[in-house]
Amino acid sequence: MVRIIMHGCNGKMGQVITGLVADDPNAQIVAGIDIADNRDNGYPVFTDIKKCDVAADVIVDFAAAVAVDALLDYSVEKQIPVVLCTTGLSDEQLAKVKECSAKVAILKSANMSLGINTLMKLLKDAANVFAPAGYDIEIVEKHHNQKVDAPSGTAIALADSINEARGGEYEYVYDRSQVRKKRDKKELGISAVRGGTIVGEHEVIFAGIDEVIEFKHTAYSKSVFAKGAVEAAKFLAGKPAGMYDMADVIG
Numbered sequence: 267m268v269r270i271i272m273h274g275c276n277g278k279m280g281q282v283i284t285g286l287v288a289d290d291p292n293a294q295i296v297a298g299i300d301i302a303d304n305r306d307n308g309y310p311v312f313t314d315i316k317k318c319d320v321a322a323d324v325i326v327d328f329a330a331a332v333a334v335d336a337l338l339d340y341s342v343e344k345q346i347p348v349v350l351c352t353t354g355l356s357d358e359q360l361a362k363v364k365e366c367s368a369k370v371a372i373l374k375s376a377n378m379s380l381g382i383n384t385l386m387k388l389l390k391d392a393a394n395v396f397a398p399a400g401y402d403i404e405i406v407e408k409h410h411n412q413k414v415d416a417p418s419g420t421a422i423a424l425a426d427s428i429n430e431a432r433g434g435e436y437e438y439v440y441d442r443s444q445v446r447k448k449r450d451k452k453e454l455g456i457s458a459v460r461g462g463t464i465v466g467e468h469e470v471i472f473a474g475i476d477e478v479i480e481f482k483h484t485a486y487s488k489s490v491f492a493k494g495a496v497e498a499a500k501f502l503a504g505k506p507a508g509m510y511d512m513a514d515v516i517g
């Protein structure tokens with residue numbers, strides 16, 4: 267039985283995971299952390315992470331970027347591995363994640379779905395075919411109107427996947443409104459759309475002369491992320507310090 271602390275337990279993802287784990291004989295949420303203790307989750311909820319004294323094997327995090335520093339300090343101090351799913355981290359926070367991964371196991375992934383993690387692999391091959399042939403690369407992501415960060419962590423991860431395969435030749439462009447010049451070949455445009463209850467859509471476009479190739483992933487419910495997060499938690503429990511990602515879980 268894997269004992270989980272759910273960080274951000276009263277949020278949208280925290281609640282989907284609470285429901286999923288309730289039906290899982292091999293996992294249990296033993297405590298939650300959130301700003302407010304205003305729901306009956308069937309486990310204790312702490313409004314201050316420092317006060318959480320419940321023994322656990324792993325922390326699953328879907329909260330907010332502002333909460334990540336205290337979360338990392340806690341996981342290092344208590345030596346509890348963390349599945350870090352919150353997006354929109356600053357460069358300083360990303361450096362802190364790396365530093366803490368020398369002391370505790372951290373699995374960081376902007377997207378826990380099988381589809382996106384498979385797409386990341388496929389894009390490396392696609393980029394190595396289309397980039398040398400001069401195709402322009404653009405990413406468009408769409409999410410619900412409650413999302414605070416833009417572009418999505420997934421859009422950046424997809425771009426990073428392409429850029430890694432291409433030896434870092436691309437510069438990401440998020441806004442063309444202030445420039446009056448033609449697109450450079452080494453630009454990788456990333457655009458964000460926000461509206462309604464869109465769960466998550468990501469489109470990667472390779473645009474050449476007289477042909478366009480598009481890769482598209484659509485999440486129809488938050489369960490795809492929740493399932494991946496619980497799988498990742500089971501994988502990470504008991505692992506030594508280090509940086510892990512969903513590729514380690516999926517294989």
Ligand SMILES: NC(=O)C1=CN([C@@H]2O[C@H](COP(=O)(O)OP(=O)(O)OC[C@H]3O[C@@H](n4cnc5c(N)ncnc54)[C@H](OP(=O)(O)O)[C@@H]3O)[C@@H](O)[C@H]2O)C=CC1
Pocket residue numbers: 273274275276277278279280299300301302327328329330331332333350351352353354375376377378379415491
């Ligand atoms: N990696 C992945 O696959 C996915 C990642 N995400 C990311 O996960 C994060 C959460 O998403 P979602 O569940 O939709 O967001 P929500 O805003 O619905 O949930 C976040 C929860 O965390 C709480 N919270 C905010 N600040 C703190 C804090 N300092 N300490 C503890 N709890 C806090 C919020 O409280 P309050 O509402 O009062 O602010 C809320 O209850 C986002 O960064 C999102 O981008 C989302 C889906 C998939």
Ligand SMILES: O=C(O)C1=N[C@H](C(=O)O)C[C@H](O)C1
Pocket residue numbers: 353376377409413417418419420421465466467
């Ligand atoms: O906030 C969300 O909802 C999501 N956030 C993640 C991201 O920023 O990439 C993953 C998913 O698309 C849903």
